[in-house]
Amino acid sequence: MPADQSIHVLTDVVANKIAAGEVVERPASVLKELIENALDAAATQIEINLVCGGRTLVAVADNGHGMSRDDALLSVERHATSKIRDLPDLERIGTLGFRGEALAAISSVARFRLCTRRAADLMGVELIMAGGKIQEVRDAGCPSGTSVEVRHLFFNVPARRKFLRSEQTELAHLRQVFMTYALAHPAVGFKLTIDSRLVESLAPGATFEERRRDLFSFLAPADLRAVNYTSGGLRVTGQVALPALSRADRTEQYFFINGRPTSAPLVSAAVREGYHTLLPRDRYPIVFLFLELDPALVDVNVHPTKREVRFYSPGAVRETVITAIRQALALDGAFVPQTVRPLPGKMPPADDALRGAALSAGFPSLALPGVFPYPAPRGTSPSRPAPSAGAPQPGAPVAPPGKSEGPAATASSQLAASAPWAWCRILGQIGNLYVVLETEDGLALMDPHAAHERVLYERFMAQLRQGRIESQGLLVPETVDLPPQDALVVRRHLELLKRLGFGLAEFGGDTFVVDALPICFQNAAARTLLADMAAILATVGERRSAANLLEEQVAQAACRAAVKAHATLRSEEIEELVRQLAGTEMPYTCPHGRPTLIHTSFQELAKKFGRV
Ligand code: ADP
Ligand code: MG
Numbered sequence: 011m012p013a014d015q016s017i018h019v020l021t022d023v024v025a026n027k028i029a030a031g032e033v034v035e036r037p038a039s040v041l042k043e044l045i046e047n048a049l050d051a052a053a054t055q056i057e058i059n060l061v062c063g064g065r066t067l068v069a070v071a072d073n074g075h076g077m078s079r080d081d082a083l084l085s086v087e088r089h090a091t092s093k094i095r096d097l098p099d100l101e102r103i104g105t106l107g108f109r110g111e112a113l114a115a116i117s118s119v120a121r122f123r124l125c126t127r128r129a130a131d132l133m134g135v136e137l138i139m140a141g142g143k144i145q146e147v148r149d150a151g152c153p154s155g156t157s158v159e160v161r162h163l164f165f166n167v168p169a170r171r172k173f174l175r176s177e178q179t180e181l182a183h184l185r186q187v188f189m190t191y192a193l194a195h196p197a198v199g200f201k202l203t204i205d206s207r208l209v210e211s212l213a214p215g216a217t218f219e220e221r222r223r224d225l226f227s228f229l230a231p232a233d234l235r236a237v238n239y240t241s242g243g244l245r246v247t248g249q250v251a252l253p254a255l256s257r258a259d260r261t262e263q264y265f266f267i268n269g270r271p272t273s274a275p276l277v278s279a280a281v282r283e284g285y286h287t288l289l290p291r292d293r294y295p296i297v298f299l300f301l302e303l304d305p306a307l308v309d310v311n312v313h314p315t316k317r318e319v320r321f322y323s324p325g326a327v328r329e330t331v332i333t334a335i336r337q338a339l340a341l342d343g344a345f346v347p348q349t350v351r352p353l354p355g356k357m358p359p360a361d362d363a364l365r366g367a368a369l370s371a372g373f374p375s376l377a378l379p380g381v382f383p384y385p386a387p388r389g390t391s392p393s394r395p396a397p398s399a400g401a402p403q404p405g406a407p408v409a410p411p412g413k414s415e416g417p418a419a420t421a422s423s424q425l426a427a428s429a430p431w432a433w434c435r436i437l438g439q440i441g442n443l444y445v446v447l448e449t450e451d452g453l454a455l456m457d458p459h460a461a462h463e464r465v466l467y468e469r470f471m472a473q474l475r476q477g478r479i480e481s482q483g484l485l486v487p488e489t490v491d492l493p494p495q496d497a498l499v500v501r502r503h504l505e506l507l508k509r510l511g512f513g514l515a516e517f518g519g520d521t522f523v524v525d526a527l528p529i530c531f532q533n534a535a536a537r538t539l540l541a542d543m544a545a546i547l548a549t550v551g552e553r554r555s556a557a558n559l560l561e562e563q564v565a566q567a568a569c570r571a572a573v574k575a576h577a578t579l580r581s582e583e584i585e586e587l588v589r590q591l592a593g594t595e596m597p598y599t600c601p602h603g604r605p606t607l608i609h610t611s612f613q614e615l616a617k618k619f620g621r622v
Pocket of ligand 1: 048074075076086090107109110111112114
């Protein structure tokens with residue numbers, strides 16, 4: 011503490027440096043503020059130049075409206091802004107900046123150069139500062155717009171400099187900022203130069219989809235679902251990726267609220283909830299979500315970095331986002347009812363009994379030999395099923411009516427157009443496991459085990475929701491001995507299990523009699539099913555709410571009851587499964603979040619074969 015202990019007001023230089031601690035954390039924060047300023051200045055072209063992970067240089071040049079000489083001098087003062095005037099403005103912020111502290115903060119912890127000219131002015135102005143002090147102001151001939159160079163960040167704050175990470179890490183943060191803003195503003199052209207190399211050049215006037223494709227070329231259109239939902243004054247648009255493309259972290263989650271990139275935890279939680287059973291707990295979906303609402307209903311002035319926002323009605327926002335996601339992914343209620351028609355000439359007549367069993371539930375133990383002698387794909391046009399000549403044959407397309415013409419249509423059954431594929435042809439099963447499908451835009455591999463899990467899960471959940479679980483009596487009731495621990499939980503949850511369709515009675519000791527099973531699982535062995543339920547009940551315990559508990563159990567049980575991973579399937583079984591999967595609400599993953607389908611588009615194939 012200084013010897014003189016009286017209170018005194020800090021000089022601007024010191025105050026700015028303190029404030030800089032909040033606004034400027036690393037080179038990426040500088041880039042963020044400068045891009046925001048350029049966007050607020052209505053720039054249509056923004057050029058970014060980075061050297062040495064931003065330590066040596068972060069520069070942003072724009073063709074926006076520029077500043078007068080006086081404004082340029084004011085812009086580096088603290089609390090100097092052209093964006094708001096008084097309190098009511100703070101309630102409805104339409105610009106990215108408004109706090110008027112970024113330039114003051116940045117210029118206080120770096121070597122700073124600003125050049126700016128308004129289109130109507132003949133001369134521009136150049137302002138040079140270091141550590142918050144103006145060193146030079148002079149007329150300058152410069153293009154209209156503004157360019158800001160920030161060199162040697164934290165040169166006067168050694169403590170901060172120490173916290174900077176490796177060049178690669180800082181660069182990753184810088185790139186993330188670049189991606190975020192470039193994505194949020196497809197109408198604006200962006201150029202990114204790193205260490206004198208032009209690494210990104212994005213044309214102005216793009217649509218979101220074009221910009222997204224430029225920046226995320228690894229995401230094929232087939233991997234994404236469009237989001238478009240409005241409720242109670244909140245509009246949610248954008249794209250979400252299928253669960254199979256999930257990641258271990260949140261870095262590919264982009265949220266924009268009224269055009270402002272933000273990391274609203276409320277929104278990411280709602281997204282999670284939207285994906286719900288589609289993803290394991292530790293996986294995060296790739297999403298690009300734009301939320302638009304009345305600026306008066308969201309508070310962006312929560313944190314100096316403006317990265318966080320607060321909603322005035324968080325509950326409604328949450329609900330809307332969840333619905334938007336579920337609608338995009340699950341296409342709630344968008345599936346047309348399916349009529350399953352056997353493909354003529356395909357069915358071995360003697361198999362009817364077996365087939366019936368396969369149709370009604372799982373096909374756990376049908377291990378029939380063989381790979382199907384399906385013909386090789388016809389024609390060269392991958393995008394449309396070629397009508398087959400003559401009688402439909404094995405491998406004929408499964409298509410929604412109207413989509414294919416000619417004889418193939420005879421063989422087609424109804425499949426929802428909004429299903430994972432509008433049309434598909436089953437090519438066979440490989441490795442005694444995976445089912446290979448040709449779809450309208452590529453190739454899909456289906457894990458029948460996971461697919462069957464999904465089908466059973468949804469069927470069971472639907473029954474549960476409607477409060478009518480169908481139960482099927484066993485021809486021969488089974489007695490099941492359980493280990494004491496398991497017996498204990500089963501006894502405790504006897505009523506619950508009965509409600510779920512288990513015909514279950516105590517038989518003395520740790521033995522139970524099972525005389526009925528939920529119809530979805532009737533092909534499973536009573537013993538394993540009950541043991542599974544016990545194990546789940548024991549681990550899930552009382553930790554969760556009843557609804558969650560139930561769902562979890564059901565998912566687990568469905569998993570076990572589902573077709574065994576290595577059962578070879580007959581063609582009819584596969585077909586049925588494909589049809590059933592297409593009819594589910596969330597066809598892309600099993601209830602545990604594992605993918606049911608892996609899709610490779612013709613485009614990706616063409617890329618791999620060097621055809622494009
Ligand atoms: P804020 O953006 O919160 O207003 P800043 O410190 O980032 O605060 O900028 C201060 C002011 O300087 C802005 O309000 C704006 O008037 C002006 N300014 C900053 N950058 C630019 C730019 N690139 N083009 C035109 N004006 C700018
Ligand atoms: Mg600003």
